[in-house]
Amino acid sequence: MVRGIPRPAAWGVGDDRGYTVTEFGTYDFHLSSSDEDHAVRLHAESTIVDVIWWGPLAYRSFTPQMNAKLRAAYERNHDFGSLIEDSLRLPGRLAVAGELPEYRRVWDASGVTAGQCEIQVGDARLLLEGIAHIDYLVDHLPWLRKALRSADFRKAKHEWGHALYLQCQPTPPISRDFGLIDLGQDAGLRVLQLSYNVQDAIACGCAERSGAGLSRLGVDLIARLNKRGIIVDTAHCNQQTILDACKVSEAPVIVSHTSAAAVHPHDRGISDESAEAIAATGGIIGVVTHPAFLGPGRPTIETMLDHIEHFTSLVGWQHVAIGSDWPMGSPKWVLEEAKAHGPRNGFRKEHGIDPTQNLLGFDDYRDHPNITRGLVSRGYRDEQIKGILGENFLRVFAAVCD
Helix, strand or coil: CCCCCCCCCEEEEEECCEEEEEECCCCCCCCCHHHHHHHHHHHHHCCCEECCCCCCCCHHHCCHHHHHHHHHHHHHHCCHHHHHHHHHHHHHHHHHCCCCCHHHHHHHHHCCCEEEEECCCCCHHHHHHHHHHHHHHHHHCCCEEECCCHHHHHHHHHHHCEEEEEEECCCCCCCCCCHHHHHHHHHCEEEEECCCCCCCCCCCECCCCCCCCCCHHHHHHHHHHHHHCCEEECCCECHHHHHHHHHHCCCCEEEEEEEECCCCCCCCEECHHHHHHHHHCCCCEEECCCHHHHCCCCCEHHHHHHHHHHHHHHHCHHHEEECCCCCCCCCHHHHHHHHHHCCCCCCCHHHCCCCCCCEECECCHHHCHHHHHHHHHCCCCHHHHHHHHHHHHHHHHHHHHC
16 A cells, blocks of 8 residues: 555544544545545655644644643743743654654644754754754654655655654844854754844845845855755745845755745745746745735635645746645644734734634645645646645755755
8 A cells, every 4th residue: 555645534633622523634625536536546645745844743633631741831931932842842752652643643644754843053052952852753753764865755755654854944043153054964954944034144034124135144154055955945034035045056945935925915925036036946935824824814725726826827836845834733722822922033913923723724734635635626737746745845855955
């Protein structure tokens, strides 16, 4: 049997309000029975890479016992940042301890071969903490490996089970000491984002008033990334930074998770000019499942497909990927806390970020088959679908990292 997701089925899942039964991957695209069979087979055959995700678990998989652990820690330290980090790392720790088989089951059910795991290169302590957590997972879960080369994704699909690759979204700004980047690369860092919403010593983010782009230090950083085989990521950057990075980099540049500003204006979306510049480097554009970035009100997965369709029409399917970035991998009460704390890390109220809201048709990572089914419903060919699901990203990974 091909490794991947079976037909959509009912799963028992839970959150802090008790257990429910929900069917995933079954959004109604009005597909015929033969098209449904084709989509299921295609999803199972594909090497699927979610370029940015918080999975494999989302809020539905947090049990009352897991919530109790998180609440007890939060009551002790009252540190909201630690609460978010604890909620993201707790499932993996429990899986290693043999207490959460759901961790593997949900990942299998999603059909996703690999996703990123985040480390920071702005601070030595944060860097070591991130590396230690990832190494703890891959050292103890025999079905999980760290992807260092493009072949590792293939091995994960056909031999191991799943893979993680290391990526940095610099919420704390990138250190001026590029030696931390070298340490990260030695440990497996393969994708580095230039800025996160705001302006720092490297580049200007998408939420700034300034139209500045790369700094001189940013130019030096890209040269270092090109030399060390690390992919340049321009998500959360403003247009000038994207254009500058595409001009300066000698290797393909990506936007790991974004939307099309031409479809829905939002600071986190990118312009057609930026998309064309990314494609000209040979890079890829990862499309999010974040509702606020995709459209007003309560967007559905059809809205996400509209953004994919815009980019494929503009620059070609070979330059489009999936970077869901949503839902957050935390229980609902933690997400309610996040909402109460208000926007963070350069986001503002007008950006409409609501951590408790998910895309209709993508409420859980087990809904990944809906993307495949949606692409089938819109008439994409198998080669195009496999490219968008993972092959396009793997082409860039091979060009930069191998």
